[in-house]
Amino acid sequence: MKVEKYNLKSGSDFTRFEFISEGPKGTIRKLIEFQETNNPNIYNLAFGDFNPISHEIDDLAVSDNHDTEKVLATVVAAVYAFFHKYPEVYIYATGSTKARTRLYRMGISRFYENIKEDFYLYGHYNDEFEEFVIGKDYDGFLAQRKF
Amino acid sequence: MMVFWHKENFRNMKTLKEFENKNIPLVAIDKNLDKLQNTVMFTEKLAKANRVLSKVKLPNQKN
Numbered sequence: 001m002k003v004e005k006y007n008l009k010s011g012s013d014f015t016r017f018e019f020i021s022e023g024p025k026g027t028i029r030k031l032i033e034f035q036e037t038n039n040p041n042i043y044n045l046a047f048g049d050f051n052p053i054s055h056e057i058d059d060l061a062v063s064d065n066h067d068t069e070k071v072l073a074t075v076v077a078a079v080y081a082f083f084h085k086y087p088e089v090y091i092y093a094t095g096s097t098k099a100r101t102r103l104y105r106m107g108i109s110r111f112y113e114n115i116k117e118d119f120y121l122y123g124h125y126n127d128e129f130e131e132f133v134i135g136k137d138y139d140g141f142l143a144q145r146k147f
Numbered sequence: 148m149m150v151f152w153h154k155e156n157f158r159n160m161k162t163l164k165e166f167e168n169k170n171i172p173l174v175a176i177d178k179n180l181d182k183l184q185n186t187v188m189f190t191e192k193l194a195k196a197n198r199v200l201s202k203v204k205l206p207n208q209k210n
Contacts, residue, residue, distance in 0.1 A: 007175070008172055009174065010174045011176070011181045012178065014174075016183060016184075018177070033189060035188075037193065038201065039200055044189075044192065044193055044197075046193065080170050118170065127202060128203055128204045129203060129206045
């Protein structure tokens with residue numbers, strides 16, 4: 001299934017990506033970062049609006065540029081690029097708020113039939129990760145690339 | 148700003164069509180993003196992730 005995405009730029013090690021959201025609110029620089037966690041096999045996916053002057057990220061901003069699906073598709077593209085470089089690890093992701101986590105869950109559900117061809121996907125529920133089920137309210141998500 | 152398509156994207160790919168079919172995007176390398184390498188961003192998010200991952204049981208690795 002082809003979904004429109006923004007063009008991605010990456011740093012040399014493919015752990016940091018940037019793209020430009022375009023819409024009624026103008027152009028907004030977005031940063032995606034795959035962060036090393038205390039577990040060397042797991043990277044945390046973080047995402048937000050990037051201020052190029054202060055070099056600060058705002059992951060609580062609601063930029064409302066009317067391009068949610070395109071933004072989510074672009075984040076998924078960054079996940080593919082990251083896993084291409086680091087195929088053995090897990091990616092963990094959660095929203096900065098419950099509403100954001102729910103938005104991500106809805107996005108995952110929307111593309112789940114495509115996602116599950118390439119990834120094992122788990123939802124964080126009651127202190128464990130279980131196989132992702134559409135419609136269930138999870139606190140976070142874990143992905144592992146399929147070989 | 149030096150920007151080029153990373154050759155890793157094309158490794159083992161015989162044709163561009165094969166590349167596209169694998170869902171791996173073409174990504175421009177921007178060395179300006181490397182300048183942020185020593186900057187820790189999303190610190191609260193990372194701390195939260197570490198708290199969760201210290202408590203939650205991971206699934207068995209399938210690969």
